[in-house]
Amino acid sequence: MRPGPTTPQRISLLTRWTLVGARQTGLVVLLIDPPVWPWRGRRWSHLVSDVSHDELHAFVAAELGIPRRVFQGDHYDVPEDLYDVAVAAGAQPVECRELLTRLVGAGLRVKKRGTGAGRAPR
Numbered sequence: 001m002r003p004g005p006t007t008p009q010r011i012s013l014l015t016r017w018t019l020v021g022a023r024q025t026g027l028v029v030l031l032i033d034p035p036v037w038p039w040r041g042r043r044w045s046h047l048v049s050d051v052s053h054d055e056l057h058a059f060v061a062a063e064l065g066i067p068r069r070v071f072q073g074d075h076y077d078v079p080e081d082l083y084d085v086a087v088a089a090g091a092q093p094v095e096c097r098e099l100l101t102r103l104v105g106a107g108l109r110v111k112k113r114g115t116g117a118g119r120a121p122r
Contacts, residue, residue, distance in 0.1 A: 030059055032091040033099045035080035043080040047091060048099060050106040063089035073110035074103060 029050050035043040049056035053074075060066045060076050064086060070076065078086055087093055094102070103109045 029102075030056065030086075030091040031094050031099045031102060032078065032083065032086050033094060033096040035078070035083050036096070037077075039077075045078045045080070045083050045086070046075045046096075046099060047078045047086060048075045048103050048108070050102045050108065053108065059089070059091075074108055 030047060031050060032045050032047045035045040037044045037046070047056070047060065049059075053071075056076070057068055057071070060071075061068065064076075064078065064082050066076055066078070066082075100109070
C-alpha cells in the first residue's frame with residue numbers, strides 16, 4: 001500500500017488553522033526538492049522544514065499520509081507521485097542545493113553517522 005491521502009482532506013481544523021495561519025505570517029516554510037533521487041526503481045524528493053520538525057511531521061501526516069516512522073532525522077523522502085500533492089498543499093519547490101543551504105542555516109541538518117572525514121579507514 002503506497003502512502004498518501006485516502007480521503008480528500010485528512011487534516012484537522014486545528015492543524016489546518018495552525019499551518020495556514022503560520023504560512024500567512026511567514027513562519028512555516030516547507031521545502032521540497034525535485035524528485036531526482038533514485039532508489040528502488042522510483043525517484044524521490046526530500047521534504048524539509050526550515051523552522052521546526054513539528055510542523056514538518058504535522059504537514060506530512062495530514063497532507064501526504066506518510067507515517068512518521070520513515071522520518072530520516074531531518075527530512076522525509078517523498079515519492080515522485082506525491083510531489084505535486086506536496087506542492088499543492090503548500091510545500092515550496094526549491095533546487096537541491098537551496099534546500100540543503102536553508103536546512104543547514106536553520107540548524108536542523110542532521111549529518112549521517114559513519115561517513116565523511118571522521119570515519120576510520122578499513
